[in-house]
Amino acid sequence: MLGTGIFVFVGGANALAHRYPSDAVPIESTALVWGLSFMVLKYSLAHISGAFMNPASTIAFAIVKKVPWRNVPIFILCQLIGSTLAALTLRLLFHSQGDIRPAVTQVIPPTTLPQAVAWEFLITFILTLTSASVATDSRAHKMLFGIAIGAVVIFNVIIAGDITGGAMNPARSIGPAVVAGEYKDLWVYIVGPGLGATSATLTYDFLRLPEPEQEKPSTKNAKIIFNELYTEPQVQPSFEAKSIEKFRKVLHV
Template sequence: MASSPSVTVEFSPKHSLPTKQPVAEEAKAHCLKWLPSDSASPSHFQKIVAELIGTFILIFAGCGSILVNKIQSLTIVGIGLVWGLVLIAMIYTVGHISGAHFNPAVTLAFAATRKLPWKQVPMYMLAQVLGATLASLTLRILFHEQDNIQPTVTQYKDTTSDLEAVAWEFIVTFILMFTISGVATDHRASKDVAGVVIGVTVLFNVVISGPITGASMNPARSIGPAVVSGVYKNLWVYIVAPIIGALAAAMVYSILRVPKPVAEKPEETKSTINQLYPHADP
């Protein structure tokens, strides 16, 4: 009986099974690249410097436009544009460092709603007042041809009562802080346009209430010119009303806020990915 033919199958090295799975490796690398990288947050000192310089530039440009208006008419719309545009510029310049408050009332409102540690509040406010004062002093030196910088001091007309002035400053500051709370602190909002929205809010607040009360909305903005010019009349209005307005707006917006979804920590996410793709190297 003839023997059956035998068949020998040889495996070439080039056809051997791979020790790693390319698909798993690619999938793991794709997942890991979207994890946030470890980066150091700004130090407290950096935040204070950012607030000081940002407030200086804000007051220098905003109050500077008021003095320029005495030389070349800008109208209230032009002055409002300067305030709004310089605020937009500063928000995008140092907002990622300090939050771009430039305003003690905003800082207090953030602290009251747990968006800022209370221990950072005193230095924030000191930097803001110091920046506003230095800006006012600089303007006084540069505009020496004018007798003083009293036009930059926030005052309201004699026909406006103290209560009306408080109401005006409360309302415009409430509008400003309510806007900030919505576009800058709510995780559902688009942060890319936050600076523009806040700047536009300051613009229309200045246009509406500027001719009546000066549209301070900011204790530092009023304290700086008052210290340099030596005019402290009705200064309490521009300290008390903006603070109350900002606190009220932050509290009211907290009613509209929803809890932020709890996200996994990067380390936990990496551990999960490693469990899914144990043999893949990114």
């Protein structure tokens, strides 16, 4: 709830602070705000709850058994509450502007609704595929997972921000829409990301290599040492076995 709330607040505040044409900022700056905030929150909260801030990815990871289904309802509930509280905070802080509609994701003409769904599907697919690979695969470099995911958010918003807003996240769209009372095209930001995230996790689950099986020691007093230069493990006596052998030599046994 905290992670989703901060994420929606930061992105929404950027939109509201630059809502007028004279104050408009390039889409690249908006993309940096969304991407960097997402990266920071991943590093800050992933070790606590996994930093799940997206209902679409939460359900998608549950489908491939990376999240227990019993946790999905509370995750989604907290994500929606966090997003709504963030939108209410924005409405309070920017009350002089009358509404927070600039913080609501909307399809930008001349984009059609089918095109908008396709865009949200594709960018969410790319984001979730990256998340699945760097965050759930034991072979990935865990120290860089936040940078990789944040970078994907940045370039996704750059390419789709002026088309659909580059949501990739139903919670990001639902909270501001509820507070602003603006439900037009909201289904696009539920269907598109939902299908995109699910397709991505299923795709990576198909591509994922099986975990390597580690051989167990064949004797009680021996340990197996693996060497990358050999395909077969070398068996080396343990410390206890070496000590017994030395003792026997001293006694000439």
